[in-house]
Amino acid sequence: MLLLDRKTPKSILILEALLRRLDSNDRDFSYFQDYLTRLKFGHEGEHRVDREWFEMPYLNEHFLFFNYEIENEFGFSHQIDTLLLTKHFLLILEVKNIAGRIDYDEQKHQLIRTRPTGTEDTLTNPFDQLHRHEELFHRILSKWKFSLPIEKAVVMANPATIIGNVPKSPPIFHASGLRSFIKKCLVRHESQLTTGQLDKLAKQLLSRAVSRNFDLNISVDRIRKGVLCEKCNYAVAMTYGRGIWTCPKCGFESRDALLRALDDYRLLISERITNREFREFFNVDSGDAAQKILTRLNLVAVGNNRGRYYIIPDNLLSR
Template identity: 40%
Template sequence: MLILERQKSSQLLYYQALLRRIYEHDVEYEDFHKQLLSLEAGHSGEQRTDREFIDIALTHPHTLLYNLELLNAQGTSHQIDSILVTPNFLLILEIKNMNGTLFYNATHHEFGRIRHNGQVDIFSDPFAQSHRHQTVLERLLHHWGFMLPVMYVVVVANSNVRFDQSLQHYPILQLSGLRLYIERLFEKYSIEYVNTTELEKLSTYLLSTLHRPAVKRFVAPERLQKGVLCAKCQFTEVMVYVNRTWYCPKCGERNKKAVHQALHDYRLLISDRITNKEFRDFVGIESMQVASKILSRLGYEKIGDKRGRVYIISEDCL
């Protein structure tokens, strides 16, 4: 039973929009590009793990929650890749998509990877991170009156990986070993602490704590390419509005809906609210009436009247 479907994280959506809009000559272009690649790799690792769960086809009643973002009592956000909730235990999955040889130095909380070419990369400590998630969830469960054991495991969704000896005693494994790992957990924790009804109640409680913090928009709008961009030209060409449609002068593409992508980017990168003037400035239309017609056809919620009118770009504007 899958409850919360995995969607792209708000951070991944932000970086995808950013890379469509940031100029290639921008001083931070390369850094943003690297960050996007890493987020995309993470997302595909998570999707691979989701598919593995379908293959595993657990016979025990369970729910799987994806990308759960919780707030602890101190207001710090906890983003958890996956949680498997069963009557016997709750398992936090921290998913990594990396290749090379992984190593760990517990004293210094140093988790790293030696690439095939010898280059060493250091990452934040996934065990310390998972342990923080575990503590938060234990407190929540205790608060709700559930006595379920909470555990965590780091799953590496990449078969091109080796684990160094230093990781021998830590809960980390390859995705292909997940099935056996879960089977062993059921053997070890054979007592059912909750029944099916309580299991559903617990999953609902967890979902009710869901917190989706908005990603901080940290790049000034002046650094971003304006306009309705042509998807066929990999968002490198600005389209013009001719005969009630968007037209790409480079490839000849005509697409009435191309403006949706532009507003999706505007919402992620600049603001979820837009006035007629801001819209004209962003998409390159001079006529206030034409802009007004396009905006009203989009059916967004409106606040205010006439000149002071603000449109709220909906989350599903694509």
């Protein structure tokens, strides 16, 4: 049973919003562009591996948590790509989407990737990450008084990755090997938990899941304000009149362009907006017009008169 689904991470949504509004001449534009590409690449890899889970009838009673985030007792975050809970064991999985060849130097704790072009770079090594997660779950299980073995593995999402010299443990293999790995784990460990205990542990794990904040700390001065024209690749701010946003450059008219813009505002600046902030950011001169727009959006309003602000919901684009 899937308890925690994999959503598009907030970091990706925020970077997409930022790149819509950042000038392409901005000093950090290509940095953010590369950052987004890397995040998307990783997310796609995780999705590819996720599909494997739904072809394992022998898994019986189990719980899956995709992108499970938890805070440890020291206040630091653990982000686990996939967590599988069965009656036999708990599995922590790191998913890597890497192009080229990887080799690991155990002495130096260094993962080296050789790109198809021959250039080398070092990557965050997943083995130390897994050990860190494993230690945490040992502490959690013992605190909660569950006796359950912990398994861990690194899965390569990209079938073209060449796995070179790597340690024997923890195992590292291609996504196609996940099924046989799970089968072996099921044979290796006998069932340890009753159905009631399994359910209880799953519930406790779910209740501890947190969602990390992602903040780029970009000053408002660096981003393009306004409702931006999608036909002009978000480079031109549209003007408002009688319920419609119009692009002064290409003439495109839209009622809904505001929703995308307001969602950008939520992701980049704040999920709260006052009438004044709205007028300033979206270039609406009249307070009454702004009021009408905000009322029509059916947002939850908090407070009265001058202190009143509206809450921009995170499902603004889909509701």
